[in-house]
Amino acid sequence: MNHVHESRFLRRAIVLFLLLASGVVSLTGRAVAVDRVAGVDVGTTGATSIALPDLSMPAGILVTSDGRELWSRDSNERRAMASTTKIMTAIVVLESAELDEKVSVSAGAASTGESAAGIKAGDTLSVGELLEAMLVKSGNDAAVALAEHIAGGEEAFVEMMNAKTVDLDLQDTHFTNPHGLDDPDHYSTASDLATMARYAMRLDEFARVVGLAETTVSGGDGARTLRNSNELVGGYPGATGIKTGWTNRAGYCLAASAERDEIDLMAIVLGTNSQDRRFIEARRLLDWGFEHFSVRPIASRDDTAGVVAVPDYLDRVVLAVVAEDAFLPVFDADGEVVSRIDLFKEIDAPVARGDRLGTLTVIQGDLLLGQVPIISAYDVEKPGLLERAKITVIRAWRFVFGGAMTAETTVSH
Numbered sequence: 001m002n003h004v005h006e007s008r009f010l011r012r013a014i015v016l017f018l019l020l021a022s023g024v025v026s027l028t029g030r031a032v033a034v035d036r037v038a039g040v041d042v043g044t045t046g047a048t049s050i051a052l053p054d055l056s057m058p059a060g061i062l063v064t065s066d067g068r069e070l071w072s073r074d075s076n077e078r079r080a081m082a083s084t085t086k087i088m089t090a091i092v093v094l095e096s097a098e099l100d101e102k103v104s105v106s107a108g109a110a111s112t113g114e115s116a117a118g119i120k121a122g123d124t125l126s127v128g129e130l131l132e133a134m135l136v137k138s139g140n141d142a143a144v145a146l147a148e149h150i151a152g153g154e155e156a157f158v159e160m161m162n163a164k165t166v167d168l169d170l171q172d173t174h175f176t177n178p179h180g181l182d183d184p185d186h187y188s189t190a191s192d193l194a195t196m197a198r199y200a201m202r203l204d205e206f207a208r209v210v211g212l213a214e215t216t217v218s219g220g221d222g223a224r225t226l227r228n229s230n231e232l233v234g235g236y237p238g239a240t241g242i243k244t245g246w247t248n249r250a251g252y253c254l255a256a257s258a259e260r261d262e263i264d265l266m267a268i269v270l271g272t273n274s275q276d277r278r279f280i281e282a283r284r285l286l287d288w289g290f291e292h293f294s295v296r297p298i299a300s301r302d303d304t305a306g307v308v309a310v311p312d313y314l315d316r317v318v319l320a321v322v323a324e325d326a327f328l329p330v331f332d333a334d335g336e337v338v339s340r341i342d343l344f345k346e347i348d349a350p351v352a353r354g355d356r357l358g359t360l361t362v363i364q365g366d367l368l369l370g371q372v373p374i375i376s377a378y379d380v381e382k383p384g385l386l387e388r389a390k391i392t393v394i395r396a397w398r399f400v401f402g403g404a405m406t407a408e409t410t411v412s413h
Contacts, residue, residue: 033058036072038333050332053288057281058251058271061190062289065264067198070289070331075190078172079270082245082253083115083138084193085180087200088173089146090135092160094203096150099128109144114181114247116141117217117226125218131205132215137226138244140179147178154178165192168199182249190268197242197255197266210241231279232256236286242266246275256282258290263329265289292332298339298362298370299326305341305374306411308357312349312383314391315407319377320357328362328369335365341411343374351380 035042035052042052052071059074069075107121117139119125125133127146134142147157154177161175173188173196180186188196200206209215213234214227232239238258245253251271258265267285272278299322307317320343330337343358358374383391395405 033073036075037070038331039069049335050292053284055281055284056272056277057269059190060267060269060281060285061194062265062267062285063194063198064293064329065198065201065266067195068331069191070265070293070333071285072190075194075268076172078187078189080182080186080247080250081180081188081193081270082182082247082250083140083180084188084197084243084245084253084255084268085175085178085186086134086138086143087193087196087243087255088161088164088175089143089157089178090131090206090209091196091200091203092157092164093127093131093146093150094205096160097127097146099126099131099205101127101149103127103130103145103149105141105145106148109148110141112140112144112179114140114179115229118221118224119145119217120221123218128205129217132209132212133217133226135206135209135243136212136215136228138229139226140181143179168195170195180245180247180250182247190270193255193268193270194266197257197268201241201257201266207241210243211239230254230256232258232282236283240264244278252278254278254282256286258286260290262295263290263293265293293329295327296330296337297325298328298337299324299360299372301325302377304412305358305360306343307407307409308343308376309346309407309409310349310351310380311346311406312388312391313406314394315404316349316380317407317409318347318351318357318380320374321377322360323354323373323375326360326362326370326372330364330369334367337362337364337369341374343409343411345409346406347376349380349382351376353378 059077061072061075062070102124105119105123110121115138117133117137119141130142130146133139147154151157157178158175165173170192173192176183176186214225216223216225229244238260240257240259242255242257252275254269256267265286267282269278269281301324303322305320308320310316340361353376355376356373357376360372360374362369
């Protein structure tokens with residue numbers, strides 16, 4: 001080996017060693033998934049102030065109802081999404097049709113492969129029934145029947161789906177069908193799916209349907225009961241939805257949501273290796289979220305914040321108190337919660353009970369959690385004529401011989 005080749009070999013060996021040591025790649029040469037907590041990389045060692053959830057999924061994310069990311073793993077990696085596709089299918093349907101519209105099921109829709117709700121060619125069902133068959137039972141046949149009804153065919157309906165991705169700014173999502181069967185150009189990410197699911201859950205009918213443990217739909221063979229493919233619905237405390245998925249390429253997937261004590265969380269689980277595993281992972285992720293993200297009391301009504309000087313008097317102050325009870329969502333990983341009291345330097349009489357005297361600001365790290373008004377606890381009348389004369393004389397004396405002209409504003413600690 002000549003010196004040039006030796007130098008290149010040495011450099012490559014050093015780079016590989018550094019990557020292995022840092023956990024960026026494994027011995028197989030594949031990138032190692034790095035967890036993020038509160039939007040910050042915590043590395044393969046899990047260097048964060050709270051313990052990481054014990055999860056094996058290749059990719060996923062946990063977000064709050066307002067989109068705040070609590071945990072993620074490779075959440076921007078494009079992956080096959082299987083039947084979580086039907087979240088977008090349902091969005092387009094609900095924004096394009098009435099629930100009572102009648103749909104005649106075509107032979108092509110009825111024969112769609114893989115997961116099916118058992119509808120037959122020639123069946124006539126309402127949009128609402130087909131929506132339930134698609135979301136509860138994950139019927140590919142129902143998805144195609146809806147696509148054909150809304151747009152005249154799958155291709156035109158898919159164009160509507162992709163147009164909606166633009167509206168929702170889903171930059172790493174592309175659809176080629178309404179059901180989720182594998183296609184190289186059919187993909188999304190955990191992050192985009194979370195955005196999509198959050199939007200869908202704001203649609204009342206979508207939220208109602210995905211929260212059903214079972215539903216009954218009609219058809220040529222009579223009414224039949226379909227059980228929800230999402231085992232968390234009815235089996236996990238507070239579960240509210242949303243959608244399962246599986247294909248060979250996607251693995252077992254799940255978009256799950258739950259609500260407890262005024263906290264709404266959404267977990268996206270992608271690529272697990274078994275049906276049971278996706279539910280185990282979702283439970284662990286949601287449990288972790290509810291443990292570390294919760295609504296907590298931050299301030300209590302009538303708590304003393306300090307006193308504010310009333311300069312119309314020599315030594316008069318007005319008691320400043322917190323205006324209302326405050327309960328705010330707190331995530332443990334964001335660090336210590338700190339309250340700061342800002343009071344007015346002074347306030348002129350007359351002062352009425354409830355007048356604004358300042359603000360209680362609650363922060364956690366770089367986050368502003370909330371602000372609560374600070375108000376006067378009682379009235380302070382304007383001094384009368386004789387009292388004002390007395391105050392003027394005393395201030396003149398103090399101006400010459402020294403002394404405070406007014407009381408001081410102080411903050412309670």
